[in-house]
Amino acid sequence: MKVLFIDSVHPILEKRLKRIGFTCEHDYTSDRARIIEKLPDFEGIVIRSRTKVDEQFLAAAKHLKFIARSGAGLENIDLDAAKKRGIHLFSAPEGNRQAVGEHALGMLLSLFNRLSLADEEIRSGKWQREANRGLELSGKTIGIIGYGNMGKAFAQCLSGFDCEVLAYSLESDISDDYAIESSLEDIQDKAQIISFHTPYDDSTHHYLDESFVQKMRHPFYVINTARGKVVKTKALVEGLKSNKILGACLDVFEYEKSSFENLFEKEMPEDFNHLINSPKVLLSPHVAGWTHESYEKLSSVLADKIEKTFKS
Numbered sequence: 001m002k003v004l005f006i007d008s009v010h011p012i013l014e015k016r017l018k019r020i021g022f023t024c025e026h027d028y029t030s031d032r033a034r035i036i037e038k039l040p041d042f043e044g045i046v047i048r049s050r051t052k053v054d055e056q057f058l059a060a061a062k063h064l065k066f067i068a069r070s071g072a073g074l075e076n077i078d079l080d081a082a083k084k085r086g087i088h089l090f091s092a093p094e095g096n097r098q099a100v101g102e103h104a105l106g107m108l109l110s111l112f113n114r115l116s117l118a119d120e121e122i123r124s125g126k127w128q129r130e131a132n133r134g135l136e137l138s139g140k141t142i143g144i145i146g147y148g149n150m151g152k153a154f155a156q157c158l159s160g161f162d163c164e165v166l167a168y169s170l171e172s173d174i175s176d177d178y179a180i181e182s183s184l185e186d187i188q189d190k191a192q193i194i195s196f197h198t199p200y201d202d203s204t205h206h207y208l209d210e211s212f213v214q215k216m217r218h219p220f221y222v223i224n225t226a227r228g229k230v231v232k233t234k235a236l237v238e239g240l241k242s243n244k245i246l247g248a249c250l251d252v253f254e255y256e257k258s259s260f261e262n263l264f265e266k267e268m269p270e271d272f273n274h275l276i277n278s279p280k281v282l283l284s285p286h287v288a289g290w291t292h293e294s295y296e297k298l299s300s301v302l303a304d305k306i307e308k309t310f311k312s
Contacts, residue, residue: 001065001310006035007048009070013299020311036060046070046302053077058085066090066309068302072097072150072289073227075200090305093149095298096289101153103288104195104225107249111221111282112137138162143182143191145207146198146226147174150289154195155179166191188212193221200227208232213239221247225288228252237271240280247280251288 003017005026014024022044027035032051039045039061046068047053053067058081065088067077072093082089110116113134121128140163144151147169155165155178166187167179175181187194194216198204208222208231222245224231233254239245255272268276275281 001043002041003044003046004035004038004042005046007046007050007070009046009048009302010296010299012296013046013068013070013303016300016303017306020307032057039064044068044306047076049076051076053082055081058082058087066306068306070095070298070302073199075227088309090302090309092298092301092305095301096291096294097149097153099291099294100150100197100225100288101155101157103251103284104154104223104249105157107225107251107282107284108193108195108221108223109137111247111249111280116282117279140164140192141166141190142193142195143168143187144179145184145187145194145196146204147171147179147181148197148199150225151195151197152176152178154197164190185215188215189217191216191220192218193223195223196226196230198226198230200229204230206230206232206235208235210235210238213244216244219244219246221245221249223249225249225251228254228256233269233271233275237274240274240278247282248275249282250275251284252286256286 002023002025005014005024006028008028017024027038035051036057040063042061043063043065045064048070051057053076055078058064058078064085067082067087068090069077070092072091074089074091077089079089114132118132138161142158142163142165144155144165144167147167151167155167158165159178165179166182167174168182168184168187173181196207198207206229213235222231222236231254236245236248240248253272255268275283
């Protein structure tokens with residue numbers, strides 16, 4: 001089986017595919033048109049997010065048997081078109097779930113303790129203890145929206161703190177040692193912190209909007225390590241201005257390019273400029289799942305899944 005690596009991933013994946021007899025080639029630089037020309041020669045592709053795998057792409061991939069996505073989200077792939085062609089889809093949320101959980105916790109603790117601001121002040125010669133008085137996570141109620149790999153990992157990371165963790169998911173029977181299954185209404189009634197761990201599709205577009213904010217009983221904090229468009233920036237900014245939203249930890253942004261490789265699509269709107277300049281907001285560049293460890297884990301998980309399906 002011939003496999004084309006369209007994006008670079010940890011070399012353990014190629015090593016393991018070769019071990020079971022696959023032939024691997026790379027093309028990390030050609031444009032989309034050139035990649036499409038090559039597709040008929042390959043039965044597998046390995047991607048991250050550089051190329052949109054749509055109907056045009058799949059129509060050219062006449063012999064494609066699998067798509068391996070080094071990451072969790074599959075929104076860059078036309079899932080219906082792939083399913084219609086009998087193409088196996090492999091993703092690897094198991095590979096970076098711990099990284100996401102730790103990053104979400106790290107951002108929240110940093111925001112609560114004003115670590116980024118305090119560090120910047122000290123470096124500029126300011127020593128302001130009272131202004132940097134922090135908050136404790138202990139005793140808070142946290143609502144997790146989406147309780148798959150990422151949500152569960154975040155809940156597990158919270159287990160060392162004396163928190164009440166409520167989880168909402170479209171799936172049932174999700175209660176475990178780390179979270180209590182709850183309705184969305186119950187979370188909006190009780191939670192002081194909301195963390196999003198949903199995939200992105202039409203049903204989760206602008207999940208946090210003006211209505212969501214209004215339905216929250218308490219002023220609250222927002223964490224988004226899922227996808228940028230899950231949170232409506234305008235609603236978030238309005239909430240921050242009114243103090244209904246007390247702060248936000250954002251690893252992802254509504255205005256990101258779909259490839260995640262570059263910064264933003266166009267000139268930033270005023271709402272985003274507000275986030276950049278707000279001391280109540282902590283930002284990171286879509287790296288929650290991108291650690292040195294997860295880089296290898298993602299490829300190892302994909303290798304396990306491909307081997308299980310195709311190893312003779």
